[in-house]
């Protein structure tokens with residue numbers, strides 16, 4: 285009867301979470317530590333076994349060369365991120381994280397799942413979106429669709445029920461700040477504009493508090509190198525404690541001495557003033573690009589763990605002149621929205637009459653020359669499609685030759701916002717032959733067409749000639765080839781997982797736990813014995829011992845499980 289279960293996944297820069305649509309609502313699924321948020325951190329332990337989540341995060345400061353965090357920033361690039369002697373692409377590290385989330389869900393459900401909806405920032409370009417899909421593929425997932433994070437938030441807040449709604453999502457995560465303006469009408473969800481700061485997040489507030497703590501006890505400045513990790517942990521604790529308002533204290537034992545700090549909300553505000561100021565610019569930018577005014581907005585949605593800080597809520601309230609909505613846990617909203625979407629996919633209503641329209645997150649254009657006296661200076665960017673234009677879009681521009689008797693035109697295509705092409709991303713180039721004439725006498729029409737699938741088609745013709753030259757840009761730098769994906773699959777399969785983390789063992793353990801709850805008396809006693817023995821075998825990491833006991837556990841379970849259903 286039931287369709288296959290679909291997971292809704294928030295693959296975050298700092299934390300990830302997964303939810304399922306169960307009995308008419310999205311439910312967050314806890315990981316094996318019982319937390320619904322899994323830190324997006326991957327590491328290797330001293331036996332070269334993969335660590336995912338909290339266990340990896342704990343070693344971030346103590347074993348930096350064996351740990352990677354914030355790799356989402358590198359999605360869609362060729363960056364090589366190292367773990368010990370091995371290097372990984374961001375897709376591969378994301379895949380390890382996704383695989384863990386998948387296994388957590390499987391351990392919780394007791395059966396295998398494959399289908400998923402994954403959220404992405406609204407500003408992610410096509411290469412980055414493809415990278416997320418590739419990561420899913422590497423993790424053994426079937427990625428049914430990608431959902432914009434602000435759209436997911438609106439689903440979680442239940443805004444879909446409204447006929448018409450304009451709102452802004454203010455998403456302050458661990459290391460990034462995203463602002464999106466959404467216009468929802470007649471079942472159409474439009475991301476009208478997105479903006480943000482990729483170097484601003486909750487962790488910057490912890491860093492400011494850390495600096496303040498050093499100033500309070502200058503003696504600690506000299507031992508900064510050693511003390512940074514534990515002190516930063518206290519700074520984070522202070523930040524979180526201050527979220528309950530009033531004042532908060534922390535202390536640290538160092539060199540046989542106790543060091544104390546007490547911070548009030550007021551002190552926090554003063555200490556983070558410059559960060560608060562930086563929140564304004566992206567909001568103004570998004571409003572400007574969307575051509576909306578503050579009064580046009582029906583709601584401000586707070587998303588991202590850092591918006592739990594009262595300081596941020598007050599700042600938002602002041603900036604917008606009203607109170608934002610925060611009736612959901614801000615760091616869970618995106619995953620919950622992904623679960624709502626997953627539910628729709630399962631029920632086959634799949635946002636049926638909701639059409640998602642998207643905007644082009646970056647400007648696209650060509651290289652052009654500027655006249656400088658008698659010369660032309662090349663290297664300038666001429667945007668053809670400006671950022672935040674609705675998709676699909678097609679735009680034409682006419683350019684002319686700059687030299688006498690020019691024989692060819694070299695069209696170089698770039699993506700970005702910078703004035704000089706060298707600061708933008710090169711996408712491709714095409715050359716066309718033109719008739720030789722005096723400078724400025726050959727006019728060339730260049731047309732850019734960007735489809736909803738993220739393909740850019742460049743068409744070019746010179747006036748007076750009906751022939752059209754075409755270039756399709758599909759493969760952009762930073763995208764993995766089929767062959768690379770094949771290799772990554774093998775590489776990931778080869779990485780060692782702790783036996784306790786292996787899928788088959790975790791499913792078995794969760795079956796044991798469930799049966800234990802069902803049984804009574806002596807049976808229950810024996811269930812406990814068997815489980816303990818299995819756990820000890822797993823901890824021993826002795827594969828032969830594990831295999832032997834696994835069989836016994838299976839037998840034991842099959843003897844009883846018929847009754848428990």
Ligand code: ADP
Pocket residue numbers: 295296297298299300456457458459460485486487520523524525527587588589590591592593614615
């Ligand atoms: P991301 O979307 O980047 O994965 P999250 O939405 O999970 O990140 O936000 C993580 C940030 O939220 C971290 O900087 C963390 O310190 C901060 N945070 C989480 N809970 C609280 C809290 N109670 N008070 C203040 N900051 C918090």
Ligand code: MG
Pocket residue numbers: 296297455457588618
């Ligand atoms: Mg997030």
